[in-house]
Amino acid sequence: MPPLYKAVKQKLTEELRTGRWRHGQVIPSEPLLARRYAVSIGTLRRAVSELVAENILVREQGRGTFVASHTRDYMLNVFFRIEDRDGRRALPDSELISFRHGRANRAAAAALQIAVGDPVFQIRARLRLHGRPVILDEMRLPARLFPDLNEHIFSRRDTTVYGMFQARYGITVARTTEALSAELADRHTCELLGLQAPAAVLKVIRTAYAYKDLPVDWRVRYIDTKRHHYLSVLGGP
Template identity: 30%
Template sequence: MTFFKHGRDKRLPLYQQVRDELLENISAGIWLPEKPIPTESELTKSYGVAIGTIRKAVDTLVNDGLLYRSQGRGTFVRRPDFNASLFRFFRQMSSDGRFVMPKSQLLSKTMKQPSKHIADALNLNTRDHAICLERLRFLEERVVLTEEIWLPESLFSRLIDLDLSEFGNLLYPFYEQECGQLIASARETLTIQSANTRIAGALNIAENSPVAVIERVAYGYDKTPLEYRISHGAAETFCYQIEIT
């Protein structure tokens, strides 16, 4: 006999039903990033299924990158490093050759209707409102990135009344702290465009200069889109490198 908290599609294999149940615990914040989940024996008792079923359900979440195993310590919820992802494209060395994580300056926070493109990315209606953040990223005193960030009002309403000074340098831990929204994965698209007047002015480059553009849609553990972000950086600071083996 199985003991599920939520109704499941019994047409699915049992391990997949368990996998979906485990994912609910991650999505709801019951199991937190970098914290161990219950042991396989504990999960077997909780769900009333064979240990092989539990192991296969956990394996699927490990393969999906949502959990990871640590020898001798247990299985943990993974917290992705999104800044490492973004800045693999942009040189971020200081003048003396040290690796530096760019600092942030939040310029504005407004509530407005998104374009159809952004609304579609966030699964919103164009009549819905969203929070729009405009931000600069600095390396030593130079602006290296401009960012426009959109968040669904229904999930991030707590941010509306906060002062700009209360936002941290890293937004994803801030979302988790203030709104209980955990970012688990993201999809990025890279293109090269010409800088318009606003982007050129922010990056201190000539208008129509080439800029690298990275669009990101970030998702929760349940694949709900939580953030749309578009970042622009001067092409001269852009570097794409990949190892093929």
């Protein structure tokens, strides 16, 4: 028998997945949910605690429990690991280079768990930190998940990409994996980042997942690490 709190967690996840509870909103109180699911408050709290640990819910004492909202601050703290030499972090400004309709190649299909040739959006962007171009992104998004996405929606400046996923498509990114390596920058990359060849760049291949480990974004990113680095923390807090 699977533990009861896992079943409760499933039910909570279902409410989120079907859009019954939307990002930024409060969910019902713990005593109420405990009654609704016919479990004790302790069991209900354990299920909620797991979703909090997974960045899906956020507790605020005295106010309630909320569906996590991908504000800029939230993004910065959870998913953006690039900081300057003094340990300061800031979100980059994005500059769209190109927005195309394409088809998934083998690598993209494998990462996004779709078929080779399935339609994807293929988006290039250059990101600046404190005015300097530092990051080059090439994203591929499964077109099926983002009906009607277009260049204009994409280049709006009032939110992050993942904030837009959430507000417009109800897709909440909960987890990413990134594979890092060092490479020599090619001519094109040097030009866009203002580097003199030969130059080394940090290559990051990211896959982002929504609830239930659904892949929603696959991107290759090149970072100029002359003035910045990528921070990784291993083990306990």
